[in-house]
Amino acid sequence: MTPVEIYTDGACRGNPGPGGWAALLVAAGERKEVSGADPATTNNRMELMAAIGGLGALKRRCAVKLYTDSKYVLQGITEWLPNWKARGWRTAARAPVKNQDLWQLLDAAASQQDIEWHWVKGHSGHEGNEYVDQLANVAIDRLLAAR
Numbered sequence: 001m002t003p004v005e006i007y008t009d010g011a012c013r014g015n016p017g018p019g020g021w022a023a024l025l026v027a028a029g030e031r032k033e034v035s036g037a038d039p040a041t042t043n044n045r046m047e048l049m050a051a052i053g054g055l056g057a058l059k060r061r062c063a064v065k066l067y068t069d070s071k072y073v074l075q076g077i078t079e080w081l082p083n084w085k086a087r088g089w090r091t092a093a094r095a096p097v098k099n100q101d102l103w104q105l106l107d108a109a110a111s112q113q114d115i116e117w118h119w120v121k122g123h124s125g126h127e128g129n130e131y132v133d134q135l136a137n138v139a140i141d142r143l144l145a146a147r
Contacts, residue, residue, distance in 0.1 A: 001114065002027055004062045006054040007128030009069060010046025011136040019046040020139030022132040023054030032057060035135050037143035046136065047073050048102040055109035064115045069122030069129050073106075078117055081107060 004027040012019035019042065022035035034053045038046070047070035054066065068074055081103065084090065089097045097103060120126045122133070 002060070002062045004058065004064050005128070006051075006064055006066045007132045008047070008050035008054050008066065008073075009122070009129060009132040009136050010043055010048070010050045011133065011140060012041060012043040012046055013140060016040055016042050018140050018143055019043065020136040020143065021046040021050035021053060022135030022139060023050050023057065024128060024132050024135070025054060025057055026128075027062070033135060035139040037139040039143060039147075044070070044072050045099055045102060048099060048106055050132070050136070051077075052102065052105050052109055055106075055113060055115075058113060062113055064113045065118060066115055067118045067120050067126075067128055069120050069126075071119060074117055074119045076103060077106060077110060 004025055007024045010019060010021040018037065018039050020035065020037040022033065025032040034057045036049060036053060047068065051066065051068060051073055084097045089100050091097055120129050122129060
């Protein structure tokens with residue numbers, strides 16, 4: 001199974017506001033970047049899209065080390081998701097799960113891979129995280145320039 005490192009980040013100018021996401025995939029010395037933007041979104045949605053986009057770029061099952069600076073993504077996928085699904089996509093307080101559409105996409109993408117989830121502190125000099133932060137902001141810049 002091919003080992004792959006994926007670095008993900010989302011950014012938003014305003015929350016909500018225009019947002020961007022990016023992922024960097026590194027495997028066997030090769031690098032691939034994926035990114036996107038949304039004119040009206042939230043930071044959490046962009047963090048989710050970064051993980052979805054990174055995993056979606058894989059062509060076959062891989063051993064993945066996925067790095068995110070989002071505790072929302074990390075805790076959601078590793079701790080909260082099974083309970084949300086068991087409760088019919090409701091939180092412990094019985095409220096609808098926010099961003100259910102993206103959580104379902106992430107759940108489906110993650111089920112196709114063997115993933116180790118890792119949290120890194122954002123804006124702390126972690127090379128992969130700093131790089132995808134820049135890519136996410138470039139995605140926003142491109143979106144705003146196209147208006």
